[in-house]
Amino acid sequence: MNSEKQNAESQNINNKPLHLVILGGGTAGWMAANLFAKKWSAHNIKITLVESPDIGIIGVGEGSTPSLKRFFEMIEVDESQWMPRCNATYKVNIRFDGWSPASGVNSYSHPFFSQVDTFTAKSFTVNCQTRRLGLDTHTQPEDFILNGLLAKQGKSPVAPDNFPFQMEYGYHFDSHLLGKFLAECAVARGVNHLKENVMAVEQHVNGDIAALKTKSGNTIAGDFFIDCSGFAAVLMQKTLGVKFNSYKDNLFNDSAIVMPTPISESIPVETVSTALSAGWCWKIPLQNRFGNGYVYSSDFISTDAAETELRRHLNCLDSSEQARHLKMKVGRLETHWANNCIGLGLSQGFIEPLEATALHLVQISLEFFMERFEQGGFSNKNRDEFNTKLAKRFDGVRDYIVAHYKLNTRTDSDYWRANRDNTNISDSLYQVLDVWYKCEDLTKEIESQQIGSYFDAMSWHCLLAGYGVFPPLAKNQPNKGDLYKEKKVQQFLHGCALNFG
Structure with missing residues (x-):
């Protein structure tokens, strides 16, 4: 092969776009798509997001920390553009009711x-x-x-x-509407959006992910993959076999019940977290409703009893409003970046939403990944550093949440006593x-x-x-x-x- 042909082939290889494939939509997937499209617009990068038309998003996380404000600034979207579309309100504070009654503190706040x-x-x-x-x-x-x-x-x-x-400050928002809004933004920025059911995952000999095979017969090949498939963790756990480290010994809650109530005439600018018998209830004000949810441990209360307690707490025992029941998988991946794939959102881990850290962890993960991926020449060069930092971040957030339970002074149920007596810190x-x-x-x-x-x-x-x-x-x-x-x-x-x- 002459040098001219070699140079021509090298040029073709160098001009080939780096293809990033995101499996799963929802807030995490579309946040990734938007940041990739915005920050790497000058690079030769192609972005495809594949999501199932049959699987909806969990849609529980409806509060944020101030990091979401920075996210919208990074993708240059004004509050006037997204907040009305997502029934969003401002959030300046989290108020905790009934967590430490024996100390004489009936309520305290954690403002931003x-x-x-x-x-x-x-x-x-x-x-x-x-x-x-x-x-x-x-x-x-x-x-x-x-x-x-x-x-x-x-x-x-x-x-x-x-x-x-x-x-x-942070925000309260309808997570379904936020996902739809971010999808529109990403598609407008050139992200390829495919609604397909993925049936199989192809791998290279070295274990790297090669392509996604869909029900319709399509093969979606990629160079790097982002797993946003939720608790299923299709790529990180099911395909690459990454171990999941459970936080069950530290955090007992594994279930949630979600239901809305009418919004008040005056809309608050804070989330309220109220301690109940086997967990806690959030109250999040949106423009059109309050979002409520009971996060609890199924080891200490049955599903029916938990729903009854939530309805009693909300003064809606006779309401015809249907409640949604969810299971939570609390913990994190042992490594967040394996082979040519990272986990993001529920695929990488979940810590109960007591301090609204879910989207914060998504954004921090994205920012650090993009920085290290680009500095490493869009290679795996900085993978170990990324994994070390993300593991410490998740464990650090876990510790802060664990402290809420360890320090409680309630004596009204076995649940609260067990949390206080827990030595797994x-x-x-x-x-x-x-x-x-x-x-x-x-x-x-x-x-x-x-x-x-x-x-x-x-x-x-x-x-x-x-x-x-x-x-x-x-x-x-x-x-x-x-x-x-x-x-x-x-x-x-x-x-x-x-x-x-």
């Missing part, structure tokens, strides 16, 4: 932190330290964070032009709690463990202070040292809140 909160954060953490020493200080998290006050006042977090600080979580109980520097511990990118020191302070994890008050009080009063935090935040409507 914004730039302005840097002025009050130290007062909050110092007050928590002072209270851990037995002195009487103000430690309600929502009273130190602007979004906590906006939640109480029912105000939108969208900052006016004259407000000089960046505001952070990680060394990382044990160390965080040990530092808190010993009145040592929690912020320093979070930094030392390098887990602040999952939930930072302020989030841990919100959880621990919110639960009232403090010793009894000392008999002799100096009646000073409460920075909430001395730094006039209330006055400062109320002044800031005047800028919002």
Whole structure:
């Protein structure tokens, strides 16, 4: 073969598009399609999304963290474009009701932190330290964070032009509608959308995935695959044999019941999580309804009893509204990137939606994958680094969720007692709690463990202070040292809140 022919063949190989094939739609699949199409538009990359016309999305996750705000900024879609289409509302806060009654805390909040909160954060953490020493200080998290006050006042977090600080917030949304909207965006950006039932998966000799075989007889060959097939994990588990690491020993909940109720005249800007006998119930406000769901452990309550408890909680025992029953597979893949495939969304793992981390984990996974894939020349070069980081991220989020159960002070059921008595906690979580109980520097511990990118020191302070994890008050009080009063935090935040409507 002469050099001219060799160069010509090399040119053809180099000009061949890299074909990314996404198996499964839903929010995870369409988020991936949009980010690939937007960020890699200058590269010679072809994107195909294959989804079954017969399998619907679970559609339970209807709340987000502020990372979703960043996602829409990355794909250059304004709130005015997507929020009305998805019945979306703003979310500034998660309120927890009834998780720690014995500590005297009937309700506490975990607001999202914004730039302005840097002025009050130290007062909050110092007050928590002072209270851990037995002195009487103000430690309600929502009273130190602007979004906590906006939640109480029912105000939108969208900052006016004259407000000089960046505001952070999440959203509530209809996940079915969001999936449809993102599909339209991706197709408009050139993503090839195929509605096909995949019947078989072909592999190369080295184990890499070669192609998807559909019921209609089509063969969809690809260079790299993204498994968004849900709990089925068709590519990662069924084809590549990746092990699933269950969190069952850490997190007992494995089931959920979902049903809507009418929306109130005034729409809240927070999610409410209420402890029930064998789990907890979310209440998420959309423009047209409240989304409600009972996340519970089937080891402690039957399906029928759980539905009755949910209906009683919602004051709709006589309602004809049908409830949906779901099973959850809580845990993560041992490796999130195997061969020429990554798992994404429910295919890579699931941690119950207590802190609305599902889409956050999808987005973080996507961003880190795209960065490492491109830096490695669109090869597997950085696969091990990706897997190490994602495993730590999932386990770190798990630990924060586990802490909610471990620290509960309920005594009304075996479920809550079993959670409190559970000794299956990680060394990382044990160390965080040990530092808190010993009145040592929690912020320093979070930094030392390098887990602040999952939930930072302020989030841990919100959880621990919110639960009232403090010793009894000392008999002799100096009646000073409460920075909430001395730094006039209330006055400062109320002044800031005047800028919002």
